[in-house]
Amino acid sequence: MSKQKLILIGNGMAGVRTVEELLKLEPEMYEITIFGAEPHPNYNRIMLSPVLAGEKTIDDIVLNNREWYADNGITLHTGDPVVAIDRISRQVKTASGNTLSYDRLLLATGSNPFIIPVPGHELPGVVGFRDIRDVEMMLESARQYQKAVVIGGGLLGLEAANGLMKNGMDVTVVHLMDILMERQLDKPAAELLKASLAESGMNFLMQAETAEILGDDRVRGVRFKDGSEIEADLVVMAVGIRANTELAQQAGLHCERGVVVNDTLQTFDPRIYAVGECVQHRDSCYGLVAPLFEQAKVCANHLAMLGYGRYEGSVTSTKLKVTGIDLFSAGEFNEEEGDETLVLQDPAQGIYKKLVIWDNRIKGAVMYGDTMDGTWYFQLLREETDISCFRNTILFGQHDLGDAGHGDETRVAMLSDDAEICGCNGVCKGDIVNAISSKGLFTLDEVRAHTKASASCGSCTGLVESLLASTMGEGYAATPSEKAVCACTEHSHDEVIQAIRTAPLKSMRDLFDYLNWKAPDGCSACRPALNYYLLANWPGEYQDDAQSRFINERAHGNIQKDGTYSVVPRMFGGLCTANDLRTIADVADKFEVPEIKVTGGQRIDLFGVKKEQLPAMWKDLTAAGFVSGHAYGKAMRTVKTCAGKTWCRFGTQNSTGLGVQLEELTWGSWMPHKFKLAVSGCPRNCAEATIKDFGVVCVDSGYELHIGGNGGIKVRVTDLLCKVETEAEVLEYCGAFTQLYREEAHYLERTAPWVERVSLSYVKQRILEDEVGRKALFERFQYGQQFAQIDPWRVRAEGAEAHEFKPLHINQMRAVS
Amino acid sequence: MSDWIAIAKLNEIPPMGARKLLTETLEIALFRTGNDEVFALRDRCPHRGGPLSQGIVHSNAVSCPLHNWKIDLQSGEVQGPDDGCVNTYAVKVDEGVVYLNLALAESAA
Numbered sequence: 001m002s003k004q005k006l007i008l009i010g011n012g013m014a015g016v017r018t019v020e021e022l023l024k025l026e027p028e029m030y031e032i033t034i035f036g037a038e039p040h041p042n043y044n045r046i047m048l049s050p051v052l053a054g055e056k057t058i059d060d061i062v063l064n065n066r067e068w069y070a071d072n073g074i075t076l077h078t079g080d081p082v083v084a085i086d087r088i089s090r091q092v093k094t095a096s097g098n099t100l101s102y103d104r105l106l107l108a109t110g111s112n113p114f115i116i117p118v119p120g121h122e123l124p125g126v127v128g129f130r131d132i133r134d135v136e137m138m139l140e141s142a143r144q145y146q147k148a149v150v151i152g153g154g155l156l157g158l159e160a161a162n163g164l165m166k167n168g169m170d171v172t173v174v175h176l177m178d179i180l181m182e183r184q185l186d187k188p189a190a191e192l193l194k195a196s197l198a199e200s201g202m203n204f205l206m207q208a209e210t211a212e213i214l215g216d217d218r219v220r221g222v223r224f225k226d227g228s229e230i231e232a233d234l235v236v237m238a239v240g241i242r243a244n245t246e247l248a249q250q251a252g253l254h255c256e257r258g259v260v261v262n263d264t265l266q267t268f269d270p271r272i273y274a275v276g277e278c279v280q281h282r283d284s285c286y287g288l289v290a291p292l293f294e295q296a297k298v299c300a301n302h303l304a305m306l307g308y309g310r311y312e313g314s315v316t317s318t319k320l321k322v323t324g325i326d327l328f329s330a331g332e333f334n335e336e337e338g339d340e341t342l343v344l345q346d347p348a349q350g351i352y353k354k355l356v357i358w359d360n361r362i363k364g365a366v367m368y369g370d371t372m373d374g375t376w377y378f379q380l381l382r383e384e385t386d387i388s389c390f391r392n393t394i395l396f397g398q399h400d401l402g403d404a405g406h407g408d409e410t411r412v413a414m415l416s417d418d419a420e421i422c423g424c425n426g427v428c429k430g431d432i433v434n435a436i437s438s439k440g441l442f443t444l445d446e447v448r449a450h451t452k453a454s455a456s457c458g459s460c461t462g463l464v465e466s467l468l469a470s471t472m473g474e475g476y477a478a479t480p481s482e483k484a485v486c487a488c489t490e491h492s493h494d495e496v497i498q499a500i501r502t503a504p505l506k507s508m509r510d511l512f513d514y515l516n517w518k519a520p521d522g523c524s525a526c527r528p529a530l531n532y533y534l535l536a537n538w539p540g541e542y543q544d545d546a547q548s549r550f551i552n553e554r555a556h557g558n559i560q561k562d563g564t565y566s567v568v569p570r571m572f573g574g575l576c577t578a579n580d581l582r583t584i585a586d587v588a589d590k591f592e593v594p595e596i597k598v599t600g601g602q603r604i605d606l607f608g609v610k611k612e613q614l615p616a617m618w619k620d621l622t623a624a625g626f627v628s629g630h631a632y633g634k635a636m637r638t639v640k641t642c643a644g645k646t647w648c649r650f651g652t653q654n655s656t657g658l659g660v661q662l663e664e665l666t667w668g669s670w671m672p673h674k675f676k677l678a679v680s681g682c683p684r685n686c687a688e689a690t691i692k693d694f695g696v697v698c699v700d701s702g703y704e705l706h707i708g709g710n711g712g713i714k715v716r717v718t719d720l721l722c723k724v725e726t727e728a729e730v731l732e733y734c735g736a737f738t739q740l741y742r743e744e745a746h747y748l749e750r751t752a753p754w755v756e757r758v759s760l761s762y763v764k765q766r767i768l769e770d771e772v773g774r775k776a777l778f779e780r781f782q783y784g785q786q787f788a789q790i791d792p793w794r795v796r797a798e799g800a801e802a803h804e805f806k807p808l809h810i811n812q813m814r815a816v817s
Numbered sequence: 818m819s820d821w822i823a824i825a826k827l828n829e830i831p832p833m834g835a836r837k838l839l840t841e842t843l844e845i846a847l848f849r850t851g852n853d854e855v856f857a858l859r860d861r862c863p864h865r866g867g868p869l870s871q872g873i874v875h876s877n878a879v880s881c882p883l884h885n886w887k888i889d890l891q892s893g894e895v896q897g898p899d900d901g902c903v904n905t906y907a908v909k910v911d912e913g914v915v916y917l918n919l920a921l922a923e924s925a926a
């Protein structure tokens with residue numbers, strides 16, 4: 001049987017999501033053709049606001065690039081709108097004159113911004129806020145002009161206004177009502193919002209009705225009903241959207257405010273389906289992606305002829321994507337007669353929360369300032385949970401049900417598994433936690449890739465990060481000794497370490513055999529861990545296995561998203577000479593380095609280097625005395641220092657000199673995770689020593705040693721280990737602490753979670769109370785460093801591992817003939 | 818006439834490792850598994866184009882270096898839960914020499 005033909009009209013968020021869902025169910029069923037009016041592949045329209053604000057680029061927001069279409073056998077016509085549908089012959093006709101027949105047709109034409117038809121509305125300089133073209137036009141105007149007027153104080157209007165302001169324009173928001181975002185906020189929340197936007201420089205004209213746009217060949221102002229006028233070089237109309245039903249109407253499909261569909265997203269013509277903003281379902285039209293994605297799922301189910309999905313409408317919630325502003329609203333938040341309201345107001349902190357309750361169930365919620373519990377309230381609302389037993393504390397949030405005071409992380413940890421975290425994509429906490437633990441995800445990007453959570457509007461990013469932190473953290477804390485290294489074995493990290501030491505095991509093969517590894521050569525999760533354990537325990541004997549190293553550690557540079565690498569030469573203690581800088585500059589010129597950046601670790605990063613060039617570049621750098629900065633490794637990274645006693649009027653000790661000594665001691669050592677140090681010259685702590693794995697704060701009488709801190713995903717301030725009096729002691733304690741961590745932590749466990757797992761008192765006991773033990777640890781560290789401080793860059797510049805950096809070549813033309 | 822081209826000696830590819838192979842038009846990743854099987858795949862992850870030749874090879878799969886998708890070397894299919902597929906090319910090993918046949922891949926390309 002030949003494939004049926006499916007045509008999608010509208011290459012936007014809802015339509016393409018439907019196709020994605022369909023491909024998951026029945027990849028082979030249809031020959032798919034997509035027509036889009038815009039010249040772009042499918043992009044994340046929601047993210048136009050951050051693009052306008054300069055926080056993202058157009059490239060960042062592409063959801064499906066052209067390759068995706070090709071890879072899935074989809075024919076894509078961009079910039080070619082469909083102008084007619086002939087339902088009798090089952091054909092569509094496009095602006096360029098293309099005609100194509102279909103077996104099934106999917107309409108997803110979205111909506112158009114509503115432009116108030118006042119005189120002057122067609123003048124150049126008047127724009128809606130809907131697509132890339134609008135954003136480009138606004139950015140262009142911002143470069144040339146000064147004054148912008150945004151008509152409409154709703155979600156879109158405020159995001160447009162914020163973006164234009166970020167581009168340096170002087171922006172006035174004109175709004176018909178007396179409160180902003182009246183469809184999403186009540187008066188007190190709207191007032192807080194307005195105050196905070198006004199503080200950032202936004203101007204408002206409330207209760208103003210536009211009568212005319214003024215100008216001759218371009219806008220120059222707006223006149224209002226009351227006769228007053230305001231100057232404007234750009235007018236953005238953001239007063240609402242209208243479902244784009246033109247095509248459907250022409251084709252004789254039943255339309256009201258939108259194309260009318262039933263619970264299977266079918267229109268009145270059974271061969272034609274419709275999804276997205278162009279649709280009217282049970283009298284509702286939606287303008288947010290979450291419901292549209294639900295529609296997409298159901299529609300795909302029917303296109304795949306499975307026939308069991310039902311779309312029964314959605315309850316929506318709102319967030320505003322203006323950086324620094326947290327607001328959330330859902331349901332019916334304006335109380336009616338018979339409703340009760342619970343309100344928490346803390347004007348000083350800019351916090352406001354209101355819940356509208358009926359019959360002990362939440363009907364609606366508005367929150368401003370602290371929206372952490374929005375997800376929880378939204379869940380209670382949708383599930384119509386009876387709240388009578390925790391009603392008196394409900395406003396303090398879910399964490400108040402358990403122990404309080406541990407911040408966001410505990411709060412997400414308390415959510416139930418079916419609590420929805422990502423509203424846009426309908427991803428629940430359980431899905432995310434599962435993905436993190438079963439697939440060993442470590443970064444936000446990985447979670448996005450695997451679950452789609454926070455991949456659309458991004459407003460749940462914070463929640464997902466907290467989940468990452470709490471899941472990884474919990475993993476360590478809950479059952480540290482029982483958790484298997486990965487699916488290749490039942491053995492835990494501690495058992496493996498024990499076996500390596502006592503068996504003893506000195507090669508990967510021995511280890512696999514001795515511990516009955518299930519997969520013959522492990523996996524990408526366990527091999528790097530085992531390689532580290534073997535190396536850390538048998539520094540002089542174990543032969544490092546390049547193939548068990550993540551690419552960064554194999555290529556001794558950080559792989560970038562385009563497959564190039566970065567080069568970060570070590571600058572001991574952040575100190576450098578004019579000659580060092582000259583060498584770096586020369587290398588950058590010689591190898592045409594596209595970007596140079598001063599890193600957060602006080603040294604210089606050369607970005608965009610081709611792998612083939614690395615050895616030659618390292619040759620020049622090593623000739624000038626540089627060694628690898630290990631910015632790419634689970635290894636000792638940097639020692640940050642401040643000016644210190646040499647120059648600073650507050651400095652108490654030579655913090656730079658001590659930093660250099662510490663870096664000379666520790667550079668090159670491989671670690672369970674990255675390891676960072678810092679030395680601050682006084683308690684003002686300019687080197688941020690108290691969020692480092694090992695930090696030194698100099699004081700008049702000596703040196704405070706701090707351990708187990710980090711910035712990063714979950715900031716942790718160090719614990720004070722002790723105070724010592726001499727530099728020699730600092731070095732000894734540092735080496736001993738480092739070695740204890742190297743020997744006992746689990747791979748990928750940074751010092752912060754490790755110290756929390758084994759407890760500070762344990763570390764104190766090993767380092768402070770057991771002097772002999774401390775000295776032995778320090779000695780083992782120094783022994784290992786003999787082998788670790790062979791600069792990997794130099795040996796590769798001299799020819800080691802040459803195959804890693806040289807691609808093979810064949811001449812295809814010759815080969816084929 | 819044969820379309821098999823000799824491209825490398827087996828021992829030029831590290832066991833459980835990979836080499837990148839450049840033709841005039843293609844970037845190919847050549848993989849050698851722990852038991853000396855060799856596979857050739859297009860050097861482009863279906864997720865965001867990561868260079869698969871830089872990944873960690875384990876059993877008959879490679880983990881992409883960028884976001885850790887796992888790709889089956891035999892079929893080019895992405896292993897669950899992610900979706901996608903990479904072009905594969907025909908390879909054989911004969912007396913320690915690796916041969917590639919691009920003609921056999923035309924249909925897949």
Ligand code: SRM
Pocket residue numbers: 442558559560565566568597598599600601602603604605629630631632637638674676691692709710711712713714750
């Ligand atoms: C280059 C640099 C950004 C910059 O230009 O300033 C950077 C770049 C990266 N950081 Fe960082 N981090 C850099 C300083 C930091 C700092 C600041 C600091 O060290 O004072 C932090 C927070 C402090 C901390 O680590 O405690 C930081 C916290 C992270 C984290 C989160 C770690 C955590 O424990 O939560 C990651 C993710 C990870 O390691 O898994 C990360 C990962 C990365 C990676 C390696 C992401 C990746 O896998 O590709 C980035 C590599 C880019 C590249 O190719 O060079 N980077 N990163 C900085 C390099 C410093 C250097 O000279 O080596």
Ligand SMILES: Cc1cc2nc3c(=O)[nH]c(=O)nc-3n(C[C@H](O)[C@H](O)[C@H](O)COP(=O)(O)OP(=O)(O)OC[C@H]3O[C@@H](n4cnc5c(N)ncnc54)[C@H](O)[C@@H]3O)c2cc1C
Pocket residue numbers: 009010011012013014015035036037038045046047048049080081082083108109110111129130131156159244247275276277278286287288289290292319321424457
């Ligand atoms: C600036 C901005 C910010 C937003 N922020 C959020 C947010 O934070 N959260 C949220 O949930 N939602 C947000 N939205 C709304 C969200 O983007 C839309 O709900 C969603 O994109 C609608 O999807 P759709 O597929 O129905 O329409 P679209 O994504 O608009 O896709 C329709 C496509 O069809 C094309 N088309 C129309 N007619 C034809 C034709 N005859 N032939 C061919 N192609 C045609 C259009 O050009 C368009 O590309 C925002 C929207 C904007 C503009």
Ligand code: SF4
Pocket residue numbers: none
């Ligand atoms: S450099 Fe660090 S903070 Fe910046 S994007 Fe990369 S990982 Fe994130």
Ligand code: FES
Pocket residue numbers: 862863864865866867881882883884885886
């Ligand atoms: S590019 Fe390969 S996993 Fe993302």
